Amino acid sequence: MANKIPRVPVREQDPKVRATNFEEVCYGYNVDEARLEASRCLNCKKPRCVESCPVSIQIPQFIARVAEGDFESAARIIAEDSSLPSVCGRVCPQETQCEGSCILGIKGEAVAIGKLERFVGDWSIEHGKTFATVAPTNGYKVAVVGSGPSGLACAADLAKLGYEVTIFEALHKVGGVLEYGIPEFRLPKQKVVAKEVENVKRLGVKIETDTIVGRTATVDQLMDEEGFSAVFIGSGAGLPRFMGIPGENLNGVVSANEFLTRTNLMKAYDDQYDTPIYVGQRVVVVGGGNVAMDAVRTAKRLGAEAFIVYRRSEAELPARVEEVHHAKEEGIDFRMLTNPVEVLGDDKGWVRGIRCIRMELGEPDESGRRSPVEIPGSEFEIECDVVIMALGTSPNPLIASTTAGLETNRRGCIVADENGQTSREGIFAGGDTVTGAATVILAMGAGRKAAKAIDNYIRNKKQ
Amino acid sequence: MFKILEKTELANNIWQMRIEAPRVAHSAQPGQFVIVRVDEQGERVPLTISDYDSQAGWVSIVIQTIGVSTKKLCALNAGDSIADFAGPLGRPSEFVSEAPESLRTKKILFVAGGVGTAPVYPQVKWLHEHGIQADVIIGAKTKEMLIMIDQMRALAGNLYIATDDGSEGFKGMVTGMIEELVEKQGKKYDLVIAIGPMIMMKFVAATTKKYGIKTIVSLNTLMVDGTGMCGACRVSVGGRTVFTCVDGPEFDGHQVDFDEAMRRQGMYRTLEQRAAKIAQERAEGHVCKIGLDK
Numbered sequence A: 001m002a003n004k005i006p007r008v009p010v011r012e013q014d015p016k017v018r019a020t021n022f023e024e025v026c027y028g029y030n031v032d033e034a035r036l037e038a039s040r041c042l043n044c045k046k047p048r049c050v051e052s053c054p055v056s057i058q059i060p061q062f063i064a065r066v067a068e069g070d071f072e073s074a075a076r077i078i079a080e081d082s083s084l085p086s087v088c089g090r091v092c093p094q095e096t097q098c099e100g101s102c103i104l105g106i107k108g109e110a111v112a113i114g115k116l117e118r119f120v121g122d123w124s125i126e127h128g129k130t131f132a133t134v135a136p137t138n139g140y141k142v143a144v145v146g147s148g149p150s151g152l153a154c155a156a157d158l159a160k161l162g163y164e165v166t167i168f169e170a171l172h173k174v175g176g177v178l179e180y181g182i183p184e185f186r187l188p189k190q191k192v193v194a195k196e197v198e199n200v201k202r203l204g205v206k207i208e209t210d211t212i213v214g215r216t217a218t219v220d221q222l223m224d225e226e227g228f229s230a231v232f233i234g235s236g237a238g239l240p241r242f243m244g245i246p247g248e249n250l251n252g253v254v255s256a257n258e259f260l261t262r263t264n265l266m267k268a269y270d271d272q273y274d275t276p277i278y279v280g281q282r283v284v285v286v287g288g289g290n291v292a293m294d295a296v297r298t299a300k301r302l303g304a305e306a307f308i309v310y311r312r313s314e315a316e317l318p319a320r321v322e323e324v325h326h327a328k329e330e331g332i333d334f335r336m337l338t339n340p341v342e343v344l345g346d347d348k349g350w351v352r353g354i355r356c357i358r359m360e361l362g363e364p365d366e367s368g369r370r371s372p373v374e375i376p377g378s379e380f381e382i383e384c385d386v387v388i389m390a391l392g393t394s395p396n397p398l399i400a401s402t403t404a405g406l407e408t409n410r411r412g413c414i415v416a417d418e419n420g421q422t423s424r425e426g427i428f429a430g431g432d433t434v435t436g437a438a439t440v441i442l443a444m445g446a447g448r449k450a451a452k453a454i455d456n457y458i459r460n461k462k463q
Numbered sequence B: 001m002f003k004i005l006e007k008t009e010l011a012n013n014i015w016q017m018r019i020e021a022p023r024v025a026h027s028a029q030p031g032q033f034v035i036v037r038v039d040e041q042g043e044r045v046p047l048t049i050s051d052y053d054s055q056a057g058w059v060s061i062v063i064q065t066i067g068v069s070t071k072k073l074c075a076l077n078a079g080d081s082i083a084d085f086a087g088p089l090g091r092p093s094e095f096v097s098e099a100p101e102s103l104r105t106k107k108i109l110f111v112a113g114g115v116g117t118a119p120v121y122p123q124v125k126w127l128h129e130h131g132i133q134a135d136v137i138i139g140a141k142t143k144e145m146l147i148m149i150d151q152m153r154a155l156a157g158n159l160y161i162a163t164d165d166g167s168e169g170f171k172g173m174v175t176g177m178i179e180e181l182v183e184k185q186g187k188k189y190d191l192v193i194a195i196g197p198m199i200m201m202k203f204v205a206a207t208t209k210k211y212g213i214k215t216i217v218s219l220n221t222l223m224v225d226g227t228g229m230c231g232a233c234r235v236s237v238g239g240r241t242v243f244t245c246v247d248g249p250e251f252d253g254h255q256v257d258f259d260e261a262m263r264r265q266g267m268y269r270t271l272e273q274r275a276a277k278i279a280q281e282r283a284e285g286h287v288c289k290i291g292l293d294k
């Protein structure tokens, strides 16, 4: 019977209204909605959802507790595998992970696992529940570089085991991409990110901001001069890519990272803050991932007419389905199968438009993906005054170039095994800096695995 | 929070501040810069390091009050604190990693313009400590705008001063002074390091190119993070796009596209002017039909 209930819709801000503000789009479930949605779960013997979750959260178990109204137990079950449920419930690509495999999804709609996870995470934050037990200090110091999800997760687990952990963060704010990249309307900073950071601090983790490892102090200095027994590198993949087409250095062309950093980290949209931002009247965002969606929706909220230009078709958009759906509701103009060839400038060097070429999908390649090919002679122009490049990022080479013997691959990623062990003893790494730009859940999982490996390493060394 | 230990006025609207920042002081090298954020609402402003003492744990910066952020910073006094002071950022000057023997055979000329004198100082000081006496030209509009003359004189080989109005030293631009030294006085230089306003560096590079002297410039582009994350600081050097904050700030002056760099540097300035102009014209009930910039 249970599976006859349709998926419980989640309440959201009206698209017209939210396209003019930065408040969260999705309100999430209330207690009744959460319990009703949880009751849809079949509690499968061999849960396919768990297999598709990168950190194998015990999904049917926590959902069963939600259905019973025992939210604290639900939270405990999630906490065994994930330290950031409020974040991941909001930003995970559930449609390709847990929900994408849910048995109910074959004939109807999958259980809203993400929304339930978020509900439980938010419930814990609101009720001040943390579940962490901290072992007595063991006197060993571990340094964590970067305060994104991988660094926070690694630091938290090590602190629970009794290590003295210090996070070194280059920026003035803690949280990595959660703070400077993902906008407020998708991931509230005070309500969620700051709370997760507080939880980590409450475990005794020290955080030193304004510290650029490789410049302010090197990894070797931390180990040799400051007595850290091991170092975890979770420095992300922050270096933005550009296309290399003519006109890319015109005034008005910015990377998505710059545009989002100005708004999220520096709060340029608020008159109280000093950082300026140039939004223009018509904004073209190049790219189709989460970063592109965040940039284009931010531009819209700042008052511009906003476009997505993407070289493949809608089916290939790498962004979360929910974000694409929300972007459309908000009136974003999608130009698919379109690739920029040149940014056009006026005589003062400001952007006046972008010249694009139409694409069609060719034969599938070995990976089965149909790659786009240009349609000759199909060039056309889109008038705009700002172009935002959201083409992906790669790891910043600073740490690798200042740490002798730390191996990187040809994409500039730090080489590490599945436990985060790098080519240097005592140095571990995880998250985007190892994988290249990926997801919050993978970064968090990598941080936790590395914490275990660091614990093993230090224990073995003691003996 | 980072404490201001000392504040001195070097010239009208030009201040020097000594900041307590042990970690930055410990690692600082000539050629590097810091990012300063005055308070919670502040911008992240890049400022070049003008002196440091790794033992005592302080770093000095020199600030000319031109915009909102520099005014805010200079309104603070010794004993006050600033929210953020991150660094040292960027690559150290190239000569720092050169073999001392080969460095000692070189004749080096620094060309400092206005507040650009401040970042030249730690370079001249470093060379002096390594037994190299570099020549220095300090240029300014007028006598009152000259800064750090005495400190520089103590460490430089020859110190030359050039003012546009001739109120002190050579009358004319620094480029005129270079021509005077090379052509009239027959001086030979192997390396010129020019730091000052973009336009000055452009013309210095053009001048030294005539003589075939290798020239390094330190670019003061717009920045946001200063760690390589945003690309706001990108410039074209030798036809390639590079990030000033991580690949620089020092580059081969003969390779830099200064016109593009200056245009990009003015991006938000013209923005402010545009906005002001639009507001003014609206207030006057006049609708502008022609392009504002044209």
Ligand SMILES: Cc1cc2nc3c(=O)[nH]c(=O)nc-3n(C[C@H](O)[C@H](O)[C@H](O)COP(=O)(O)OP(=O)(O)OC[C@H]3O[C@@H](n4cnc5c(N)ncnc54)[C@H](O)[C@@H]3O)c2cc1C
Pocket: A091, A092, A093, A145, A146, A147, A148, A149, A150, A151, A168, A169, A170, A171, A175, A176, A177, A178, A181, A182, A183, A211, A212, A213, A214, A234, A235, A236, A237, A238, A260, A290, A291, A294, A320, A396, A398, A399, A430, A431, A432, A433, A437, A438, A439, A440, A441, A443
């Ligand atoms: C706009 C945007 C939207 C995204 N949307 C989603 C989404 O919806 N879902 C999803 O799952 N993923 C999303 N991602 C990807 C996700 O945010 C990342 O995969 C994840 O944050 C990686 O975590 P991390 O810990 O490896 O690194 P980061 O979060 O990048 O954190 C790295 C931290 O290290 C610091 N650092 C770097 N170098 C140094 C140094 N030398 N010294 C000290 N500190 C340093 C950086 O300042 C940063 O704070 C998005 C990314 C962006 C940019």
Ligand code: SF4
Pocket: A040, A041, A042, A043, A044, A047, A048, A049, A050, A059, A060, A101, A102, A103, A104, A111, A113
């Ligand atoms: S696959 Fe779906 S129905 Fe089965 S346990 Fe997972 S969430 Fe529940």
Ligand code: FES
Pocket: B222, B223, B224, B225, B226, B227, B228, B229, B230, B231, B232, B233, B234, B243, B244, B245, B246
């Ligand atoms: S200032 Fe952001 S990349 Fe250089």
